[in-house]
Amino acid sequence: AQSVAQPEDQVNVAEGNPLTVKCTYSVSGNPYLFWYVQYPNRGLQFLLKYITGDNLVKGSYGFEAEFNKSQTSFHLKKPSALVSDSALYFCAVRLHTGGFKTIFGAGTRLFVKA
Amino acid sequence: DTAVSQTPKYLVTQMGNDKSIKCEQNLGHDTMYWYKQDSKKFLKIMFSYNNKELIINETVPNRFSPKSPDKAHLNLHINSLELGDSAVYFCASSQARTSATDTQYFGPGTRLTVL
Numbered sequence: 104a105q106s107v108a109q110p111e112d113q114v115n116v117a118e119g120n121p122l123t124v125k126c127t128y129s130v131s132g133n134p135y136l137f138w139y140v141q142y143p144n145r146g147l148q149f150l151l152k153y154i155t156g157d158n159l160v161k162g163s164y165g166f167e168a169e170f171n172k173s174q175t176s177f178h179l180k181k182p183s184a185l186v187s188d189s190a191l192y193f194c195a196v197r198l199h200t201g202g203f204k205t206i207f208g209a210g211t212r213l214f215v216k217a
Numbered sequence: 218d219t220a221v222s223q224t225p226k227y228l229v230t231q232m233g234n235d236k237s238i239k240c241e242q243n244l245g246h247d248t249m250y251w252y253k254q255d256s257k258k259f260l261k262i263m264f265s266y267n268n269k270e271l272i273i274n275e276t277v278p279n280r281f282s283p284k285s286p287d288k289a290h291l292n293l294h295i296n297s298l299e300l301g302d303s304a305v306y307f308c309a310s311s312q313a314r315t316s317a318t319d320t321q322y323f324g325p326g327t328r329l330t331v332l
Contacts, residue, residue: 134319137320139323141258144325144326145326146309146323146324146325147307147309147321149321149322151276151319152320154318183268191258191259197319203319204262204273205262205266205321207259209259210260
């Protein structure tokens with residue numbers, strides 16, 4: 104079965120420290136991977152995506168993600184967290200078939216403490 | 218300018234009622250979606266339309282009926298509302314269904330509460 108896993112319900116980090124939000128996937132074929140962020144009472148916003156090429160993808164608000172094919176992971180990272188980064192983060196994989204359906208992970212809540 | 222808009226933002230109704238949620242996108246996209254986000258924030262696709270044609274129909278009760286009058290609009294009608302329908306419903310759009318690399322743009326959500 105094709106799936107996306109975010110093993111941590113919540114990540115806590117102090118402002119100024121690096122942050123990592125983990126994501127692993129299981130899909131057939133080459134994966135198309137996405138990260139979205141959801142602020143309270145808002146819709147999801149696109150952060151970045153991996154399609155092909157360089158394994159390190161840079162996105163909005165200073166976030167980046169590293170695609171690791173051998174570990175089937177696509178972890179989201181930021182060198183220095185801000186309090187304003189506190190939000191719910193979703194990893195997603197877009198399938199190649201079935202209407203290009205997107206499967207979302209369960210989400211990871213990030214708390215950045217001042 | 219709001220790219221993907223939904224109305225209403227909040228919807229409180231009694232069990233058994235019929236209600237509709239409207240969605241409009243002004244991005245010129247061909248594909249639109251409805252997602253349901255439950256109380257645990259889990260997000261699941263319900264429907265997808267490409268240029269008014271239904272292309273994804275997940276295992277959703279037939280009380281839910283999407284309608285796309287044109288490619289800029291995708292409305293969701295729900296009959297005989299049940300308590301378990303309480304959730305936040307998100308509309309989204311993307312440029313073309315033929316590209317798996319397309320980014321989706323989400324509306325602000327409609328919080329449906331069934332009493």
